Amino acid sequence: MKTTTVTRREFIRLTGLGSAALALGYYLPAAGRPAHILKVEAAENLGIELNAFIFIESSGKITIMNHRSEMGQGAFQVVPQMIAEELEVSLDEINIIFAPGSQTKYGSQVTGGSSTVRGAWRHLMRMGATAREMLIEAAARKWKVNADECYAENATVIHRATGRKATYGELATDAAKLEPPKNVKLKNRSEYKIVGKPLPRQDTPLKVNGTAVFGLDKKLPGMLYAAVERNPRFLGKVKSYDDSAARTVPGVKHVFKVQMDVFSHKREGVAVVADTLWAALEGKKALRIEWDDNGFEHYGTDQLFSLMHNSLGQPGLTQKAAGNFDAYFSKASRKLEAVYETPYQAHACLEPLNCIAHFKGNSCEIWGPIQAPDWIQSDIAMKFGLKPENVTVNMTFLGGGFGRKAFTDYTYEAVAISKEINAPVQVVWTREDDLTQGPFRPGAVYECKAGLTQQGRISAFQVKMAAQNLNHQWPGADTESYNDSTTEGLPEPYLNTIPHYRFADIPLASPIPVMWWRSVYSSTNAFAFESFIDELARAAGKDPLEFRKQHLPDERHRLLIDRLMEVSNWKQRGQNSGYGAAVTECFQSIVGEVVKVSRKADGKIKIDKVWAVMDCGWYVNPDIIRAQVEGSIVMALGAALKHATLFNEGKAVQRNYDTYKMPRINEIPDIEVHIMENDERPGGVGEPGLPPLAPALTNALYDLTGKRIRKLPFNLEEF
Amino acid sequence: MAVFQLNVNNRSYAVDVDPDTPLLWVLRDELNLTGTKYGCGVAQCGACTVHLNGNPVRSCTLPVAAAKGNITTIEGLSENGDHPVQKAWIELDVAQCGYCQAGQIMTAAALLARKPQPTDADIDTAMAGNICRCGTYKRIRKAIHLAATKGGAR
Numbered sequence: 001m002k003t004t005t006v007t008r009r010e011f012i013r014l015t016g017l018g019s020a021a022l023a024l025g026y027y028l029p030a031a032g033r034p035a036h037i038l039k040v041e042a043a044e045n046l047g048i049e050l051n052a053f054i055f056i057e058s059s060g061k062i063t064i065m066n067h068r069s070e071m072g073q074g075a076f077q078v079v080p081q082m083i084a085e086e087l088e089v090s091l092d093e094i095n096i097i098f099a100p101g102s103q104t105k106y107g108s109q110v111t112g113g114s115s116t117v118r119g120a121w122r123h124l125m126r127m128g129a130t131a132r133e134m135l136i137e138a139a140a141r142k143w144k145v146n147a148d149e150c151y152a153e154n155a156t157v158i159h160r161a162t163g164r165k166a167t168y169g170e171l172a173t174d175a176a177k178l179e180p181p182k183n184v185k186l187k188n189r190s191e192y193k194i195v196g197k198p199l200p201r202q203d204t205p206l207k208v209n210g211t212a213v214f215g216l217d218k219k220l221p222g223m224l225y226a227a228v229e230r231n232p233r234f235l236g237k238v239k240s241y242d243d244s245a246a247r248t249v250p251g252v253k254h255v256f257k258v259q260m261d262v263f264s265h266k267r268e269g270v271a272v273v274a275d276t277l278w279a280a281l282e283g284k285k286a287l288r289i290e291w292d293d294n295g296f297e298h299y300g301t302d303q304l305f306s307l308m309h310n311s312l313g314q315p316g317l318t319q320k321a322a323g324n325f326d327a328y329f330s331k332a333s334r335k336l337e338a339v340y341e342t343p344y345q346a347h348a349c350l351e352p353l354n355c356i357a358h359f360k361g362n363s364c365e366i367w368g369p370i371q372a373p374d375w376i377q378s379d380i381a382m383k384f385g386l387k388p389e390n391v392t393v394n395m396t397f398l399g400g401g402f403g404r405k406a407f408t409d410y411t412y413e414a415v416a417i418s419k420e421i422n423a424p425v426q427v428v429w430t431r432e433d434d435l436t437q438g439p440f441r442p443g444a445v446y447e448c449k450a451g452l453t454q455q456g457r458i459s460a461f462q463v464k465m466a467a468q469n470l471n472h473q474w475p476g477a478d479t480e481s482y483n484d485s486t487t488e489g490l491p492e493p494y495l496n497t498i499p500h501y502r503f504a505d506i507p508l509a510s511p512i513p514v515m516w517w518r519s520v521y522s523s524t525n526a527f528a529f530e531s532f533i534d535e536l537a538r539a540a541g542k543d544p545l546e547f548r549k550q551h552l553p554d555e556r557h558r559l560l561i562d563r564l565m566e567v568s569n570w571k572q573r574g575q576n577s578g579y580g581a582a583v584t585e586c587f588q589s590i591v592g593e594v595v596k597v598s599r600k601a602d603g604k605i606k607i608d609k610v611w612a613v614m615d616c617g618w619y620v621n622p623d624i625i626r627a628q629v630e631g632s633i634v635m636a637l638g639a640a641l642k643h644a645t646l647f648n649e650g651k652a653v654q655r656n657y658d659t660y661k662m663p664r665i666n667e668i669p670d671i672e673v674h675i676m677e678n679d680e681r682p683g684g685v686g687e688p689g690l691p692p693l694a695p696a697l698t699n700a701l702y703d704l705t706g707k708r709i710r711k712l713p714f715n716l717e718e719f
Numbered sequence: 720m721a722v723f724q725l726n727v728n729n730r731s732y733a734v735d736v737d738p739d740t741p742l743l744w745v746l747r748d749e750l751n752l753t754g755t756k757y758g759c760g761v762a763q764c765g766a767c768t769v770h771l772n773g774n775p776v777r778s779c780t781l782p783v784a785a786a787k788g789n790i791t792t793i794e795g796l797s798e799n800g801d802h803p804v805q806k807a808w809i810e811l812d813v814a815q816c817g818y819c820q821a822g823q824i825m826t827a828a829a830l831l832a833r834k835p836q837p838t839d840a841d842i843d844t845a846m847a848g849n850i851c852r853c854g855t856y857k858r859i860r861k862a863i864h865l866a867a868t869k870g871g872a873r
Contacts, residue, residue, distance in 0.1 A: 201814070
């Protein structure tokens with residue numbers, strides 16, 4: 001398999017779309033309606049834009065276009081893996097290329113919410129099957145036999161009785177003359193040769209020999225480099241700047257004021273453009289800027305969290321409620337209350353933000369590590385007065401994304417700089433820019449209250465979340481609207497077994513920009529929910545996992561908890577170790593984790609092991625699932641133990657990895673991942689492994705020491 | 720600006736740059752060897768690791784004027800991407816986003832050259848300077864042990 005990144009025009013040229021090759025795509029008439037599968041030429045005649053994914057040339061070359069970003073989560077592998085399964089080709093026989101960004105052409109390409117498989121699997125597999133059936137039909141007509149006497153295998157159609165064969169390349173021209181069948185039969189899971197198998201990732205060889213092209217690696221002829229000193233206080237203006245020293249740096253060509261859109265605000269900064277990136281960075285260091293930071297609060301972390309804690313007395317905006325919480329809480333035989341706190345955090349992708357833009361007057365071309373190419377296409381078109389079809393967003397590999405690279409600020413800024421200098425330019429954020437500018441995961445405070453019956457069942461349950469609401473930042477947003485994500489992370493069946501509950505949020509207004517961070521609200525909600533469930537189990541005198549089983553009686557949760565108990569040897573856990581568990585739901589997958597901790601001879605606590613059980617339903621590649629859960633656990637360990645973004649005088653304090661600390665190889669416990677086998681609809685994979693780790697860890701520490709952690713991050717060394 | 724002679728991956732180059740320019744930016748932007756990555760600029764993450772006379776160094780803080788000797792980057796670690804460390808990385812599908820992996824591989828290759836059969840403690844010591852934000856550490860450890868069984872010390 002070869003991999004490459006091309007523009008749309010090059011793509012059409014390379015794949016010979018103008019020739020007789022079979023080219024299929026799918027078209028989504030409206031949300032919720034089934035996809036139509038059409039030939040590219042038919043769609044062009046009808047004026048319909050297709051999601052174009054399969055191209056078969058008469059030479060036999062097969063190309064599959066991947067419309068999703070690859071940021072480590074494996075979309076590069078699993079999208080072709082699904083199509084190839086039904087197409088009856090092996091992954092070695094195909095080329096995979098990234099699709100350029102186009103909302104009209106590819107549907108939503110925002111790679112977030114762990115949505116690649118769960119969102120598109122049916123369309124992708126139907127399209128593969130449609131192409132296969134057309135190729136079989138073409139062969140049957142050629143041989144004057146019935147199509148059902150033939151089958152496809154390894155990009156070849158075979159006549160069962162005679163063994164006669166024709167390759168897809170030989171059949172592509174004839175197949176292209178046929179109408180795509182309306183109904184195709186998809187394979188049974190037992191017939192899969194590719195899907196469900198731990199096939200090696202096609203991008204690994206590129207990533208171990210240095211040839212994978214990330215955004216930062218892309219270069220254009222005549223490209224200049226830019227670095228920007230942006231206001232560290234998010235809302236301020238450039239009052240004045242002195243660029244005399246910056247302009248003496250050899251290679252510096254331009255210095256000017258630049259703006260970028262951050263939700264409802266314009267972030268101001270000063271750009272330094274140079275022949276080399278090093279010159280731009282040196283020029284940036286030499287700038288002397290006076291900021292106008294009047295007219296808004298310069299918060300510190302303590303003030304922000306005081307505001308959130310002090311707001312907990314308010315009723316908040318109810319998201320979900322049933323029964324009468326207040327009445328049944330007051331009459332409960334046992335009452336519990338606890339407040340939990342999670343910090344602001346930067347995403348800290350190892351590849352800092354960067355973007356190449358070439359603004360050409362009536363059109364614009366962009367290259368970069370981008371999670372939302374279609375969104376960026378429409379955003380740039382709207383803000384720079386261009387037609388969307390004249391904005392090309394080219395994809396590269398992403399050195400991490402985690403939600404940060406789904407935002408449009410850095411691409412807007414790059415286009416603005418290119419427009420100013422009338423040349424292609426790569427804007428590079430330093431690590432310091434990346435960690436201090438946001439958007440951040442919002443900090444949050446949770447007030448949890450619950451009542452237990454005499455039998456130890458939860459009778460009443462209330463959670464109030466005080467935090468900035470991601471949706472409230474947009475221009476014209478309704479800031480009185482409740483946060484629909486207040487229950488994210490909580491396994492849904494709790495709401496069937498707890499008779500009286502209420503979930504509400506209390507939005508915090510703040511100038512700090514906030515954004516999706518891997519697993520989004522689940523990453524913080526789950527710490528409150530699953531810590532509190534553990535506290536309730538202890539108060540009820542119940543085994544923590546048995547207590548969860550009682551309140552999650554549906555089969556999926558019961559089987560998952562049983563499996564978690566089995567793999568962690570839960571019932572035989574020893575006295576000298578602490579065990580903690582958590583079960584969460586995120587993007588339609590359920591994950592349970594058990595953490596084991598113990599105190600070593602030197603008096604320090606060590607995390608010995610993490611067991612994870614993932615139920616993501618129907619799945620594509622088990623090794624990628626295991627890798628994603630392993631990685632999610634490590635990222636969650638960092639978020640629980642190592643780093644937080646603090647603010648002082650309205651500025652982020654942690655500027656680089658020396659203070660925004662990452663988990664290192666010597667701090668990682670043994671991790672064991674198990675996957676549930678069932679035929680449930682596919683759920684997310686890239687994020688759901690993260691939420692249960694922090695509560696499972698703090699529950700384990702409570703089990704070992706009797707000390708309850710209610711605030712993240714905490715220092716294991718001081719335990 | 721000044722002209723420097725560099726020996727990179729057994730080829731010599733002459734570059735005309737500011738003497739303070741970190742080797743990283745010379746490799747990436749002058750020699751177009753973009754396999755070596757920028758992650759932090761302050762020798763905290765290891766993404767920029769290259770070999771200088773066989774030793775792993777952080778090219779983001781090494782001025783080009785001090786880069787005297789044989790420099791090896793990920794592009795020059797093996798002829799065809801088939802160094803035992805690279806092969807072990809492929810066999811165990813270590814990489815996720817892949818951005819840090821050139822630095823991880825260069826550090827691991829230097830470890831194995833010095834210590835052909837490293838213990839877990841040796842791996843901890845050698846590799847703790849390399850951040851992987853995707854959290855592939857478990858597989859990195861396993862791949863180093865695997866490479867050790869397959870002549871990783873070459």
